[in-house]
Amino acid sequence: MAVVFEKTKALTDVKLHYCPGCAHGIVHRLVAECLEEMDEVKNAIACVPVGCAVFANNYFNFDAIQCAHGRAPATATGIKRVHPDKMVLTYQGDGDLASIGTCEIVHAAARGEKVTTIFINNGIYGMTGGQMAPTTLPGMKATTAKAGRDPKINGNPLRVSEMLATLTGPAYIERVSVSTPAQVTQAKKAIKKALEIQKQGLGFTFVEVVSTCPTNWGLTPVKAMEFVRDKMIPYYPLGVFKDITAEEGK
Amino acid sequence: MAKVLMKGNEAVGKAAIEAGCRFFFGYPITPQSEVPEYLSSELPKVGGTFVQAESEVAAINMVYGAAAAGARVLTSSSSPGIALKQEGIGYISNASLPAVIINMMRGGPGLGTIQPGQADYNMAVKGGSNGDYHNVVLAPASVQEAVDMVMDAFDIADMYGTPVIVLADGLIGQMMEPVEFNYVPRKGIPEKTWALTGKGDGERHVVKNLVIDPDDCEQWNHEHFEAYEKILANEQAWEEYLLDDAEYAFVSYGTASRVVRTAIGYLRAEGYKIGMLRPKTLWPFPQKAFEKVDGHIKKYLDIEMSMGQMMPDVAYACNDKNKVVFHGRTGGNVPTVDEVVEFAKKIMGGDK
Amino acid sequence: MSTFSTIFAGFGGQGALSMGKILAYAAMLEGKEVSWCPSYGPEMRGGTANVNVIVSDEGIGSPVITKDADCVVALNKPSLDKFVDIVADGGALVINSDLAELADGQAKAGVKVYNVPANKMAAEAFGGSKLANLIMLGAVVYATNPIKVESIDDAFTHVFEGGKAKFIPDNKKAFEMGYEFAKNNA
Known part of the structure; x- marks a missing residue:
């Protein structure tokens, strides 16, 4: 009988440690499928973060390095400069990328490093247990903002895609989500496009995925999907923020 | 090769190139800024790469990446900048990666002064990052010795899989003395079979830093110390x-x-x-x-x-x-x- | 002579560091050990710039000279005041007399003093003070003899490489003027 579907070979058979309803598993698979479809698994090197995805190297069935907190874009820079012909990606959460690693992501983007960053934005610190993230929404509860984030006390969330889109270095920036089947399809298109642009050597590519953290949000997986739709996406609108391939076509 | 009169900061840059280093990631700081200045013009001439990083923190993490990718890689700084690099040095050490770090020391603590000092002895020798680890620390007393030690540092780093710090000071960096460059690689430098190169048709390589199980982490530490025993036996100078x-x-x-x-x-x-x-x-x-x-x-x-x-x-x-x-x-x-x-x-x- | 130590000092821009470099180069090309150790940092900007040059037949210890200098070259008054006491007995003090004047009794007895009107000489010969430092260097080499005078030509070809070679004739002329001046006014 003909095989009509099989699991991507770009993921290992190790069982994921992520919580039910967490988006990491979906995004891992989308990245893996894209690399496999592009026949780039053999050339891929992933820079994995500190945070829930610190063990992503156990799941990605290609070369990987565990980076210091927030420094994945710098480490990726070092790797890509040594191996300009390889596919180098960073996979980072919001604490890693938008808090401790803000400097590194901004400058990797500004330099136009030819790497792809997958940014998982779920508005909370997952691994350490629900502390406030730089992307925690106003009013959203966290273990370090128990009454909910108060911008007067805790400051305001960062919209990273919009920030990076002001720079000249990035070639492609899109914010997606994976809370509906249609969004998953669009997310895969965005990741594929980012990787293809990297392969063409056109510049820095960035895909932000508005994600879920049911455990630390204190919601069921289904309610968490609804929270993404009702609260997260209004603050973090989906769409393409920069695409130099489209600009060239104009 | 005939002797040339060179400033220490430029001479160590040339020494790195002579030893086959093609990658430098760094950030300006007095009194070592001539190292990045020199390498920014000289590395491209030999097909190498110079990146002025956004910070010392970023620079050492670029070094971590390049070292993991299998390259001979250098960074340099002076005391406060080296303090900033400590996180990355610990990661490089934990991952048993080879890298060379030059410290043209100045007075401290804090921002201190820009004049020569030796008050980073503890930071270098005792380890300024967290955890059980050692850096190999070489201490040149002249520009020629700085050149020789930078060259050897790359070999030591590759032999034992460890960061090597060349601990000089602002005076050696700023001073000119006659130097010659005679790099003869050590025998027995192992191939970097572990490097991140994309798995191709073979097994994938993973450079790890987190060992969640304490017994595994302890065992990993013991493996590092087996290498340190060899260094203690072989490298005292x-x-x-x-x-x-x-x-x-x-x-x-x-x-x-x-x-x-x-x-x-x-x-x-x-x-x-x-x-x-x-x-x-x-x-x-x-x-x-x-x-x-x-x-x-x-x-x-x-x-x-x-x-x-x-x-x-x-x-x-x-x-x-x-x-x-x-x-x-x-x-x-x-x-x-x-x-x-x-x-x-x-x-x-x-x-x- | 086994070891010769000298301090070149002046305002930033007077060429103290490059005089030292030419001397160090000449000595190195003679096969001697040399060190050229500058002051550095903000004090160099508008303040005093100085460089310690040591030439030796053997390994050099401290590249920083804090006593017994065989020669101090003072291109201005603050430099003269700062380093006059470091000259060894029997050592030489070479002063740009257009910009610095030794007070009575300021130099130790036994120190040979050379007053060289380097700025005036440079202005007459070259229409500006730019080569005053090479005039001073010529006087230093006559006064202290740390290198063979011919070695300076070798040094020029190394210091003024490529497109800078056109500067060699004037630099050489200035050097010779200083050398002759010291010889005639010793």
Whole structure:
């Protein structure tokens, strides 16, 4: 009988440690499928973060390095400069990328490093247990903002895609989500496009995925999907923020 | 190759290139800025890559990536910048990756001064990052020795899978002396079969830093220490200067040892039997040298451009803290010949 | 001579560091050990710039000279005041007399003093003070003899490489002027 579907070979058979309803598993698979479809698994090197995805190297069935907190874009820079012909990606959460690693992501983007960053934005610190993230929404509860984030006390969330889109270095920036089947399809298109642009050597590519953290949000997986739709996406609108391939076509 | 007159900062850059280093990631800071300046123009000429990073933190993490990718890679900075690099040095060490870090030390702590210092001894030798680890630390006393040590540092790093720090100071960085470049690679440097190159048709490579299970993490530490045992056995290096008949021995490294050498000339002229044991490796500390000369040395006179950070190592090496006395200047000052001579005379009390 | 130590000092821009470099180069090309150790940092900007140059037949100890300098070259008054006491007995003090004047009794007895009107000489010969430092260097080499005078030509070809070679004739002329001046006014 003909095989009509099989699991991507770009993921290992190790069982994921992520919580039910967490988006990491979906995004891992989308990245893996894209690399496999592009026949780039053999050339891929992933820079994995500190945070829930610190063990992503156990799941990605290609070369990987565990980076210091927030420094994945710098480490990726070092790797890509040594191996300009390889596919180098960073996979980072919001604490890693938008808090401790803000400097590194901004400058990797500004330099136009030819790497792809997958940014998982779920508005909370997952691994350490629900502390406030730089992307925690106003009013959203966290273990370090128990009454909910108060911008007067805790400051305001960062919209990273919009920030990076002001720079000249990035070639492609899109914010997606994976809370509906249609969004998953669009997310895969965005990741594929980012990787293809990297392969063409056109510049820095960035895909932000508005994600879920049911455990630390204190919601069921289904309610968490609804929270993404009702609260997260209004603050973090989906769409393409920069695409130099489209600009060239104009 | 004929000798050329070169500034220390430029000479160490050229030494790296001669040793096959093609990647530099760094950030400007006085008094080492000529290292990135030099390499920004010279590395591209040999097909190499220079990146001025956004910070020292980013620079050392670029080094981590390039080292993991299998390249010979260098970064350089001066004291406060090296303090910023400590996180990355710990990661590189934990991942058993080879990398070379040059520190042209200045006075501290904090922003300190820009004049030469040696007060980063503890940070380099005792380890300024978290966890159980050692850096190999080489301490040049001249521009030529800085050149030779940078070249050897790449080999040591590759042999043992460890970061190597070349611990010089602003004076060596700024000074010009004649140098020649004669890089002869060591024998037995292992191939980097573990490097991240994309798995191709083979097994994938993973450079790890997190070991969640304490037993595994402990075992990993033990593996590091097996390498350290080999380094302790093989890599201790020192110079014995006029020690054969000496009853007193200065212990001094780097720029401070240059002042001591001149002071010895004055003291010897007056009949004092004094020489110098000059550590060329600070880790491993040259324990063997002390075992060799200790029988006829009454006192060790530790001279440093710090408040005496090396003293505990000297006391441990000679196994008698009562034999160790210290004189130093700090905060960017270099001891004068006169004050070293006077200090020695006070200690020796006319004992010729 | 086994070791020769000299301090070149002046305002930033007077060429103290490059005089030292030419001397160090000449000595190195003779096969001697040399060190060229500058002051550095903000003090260099508008303040005093100085460089310690040591030439030796053997290994050099302290590259920093704090006593017994065989020669001090003072291109201005603050430099003269700062380093006058470091000159060794029998050493030489070479002063740009257009910009610095030794006070009575300021130099130790036994120190040979050379007053060289380097700025005036440079202005007459070259229409500006730019080569005053090479005039001073010529006087230093006559006064202290740390290198063979012919070696300076070798040094010029290394210091003024490529497109800078056109500067060699004037630099050489200035050097010779200083050398002759010291010889005739010793």
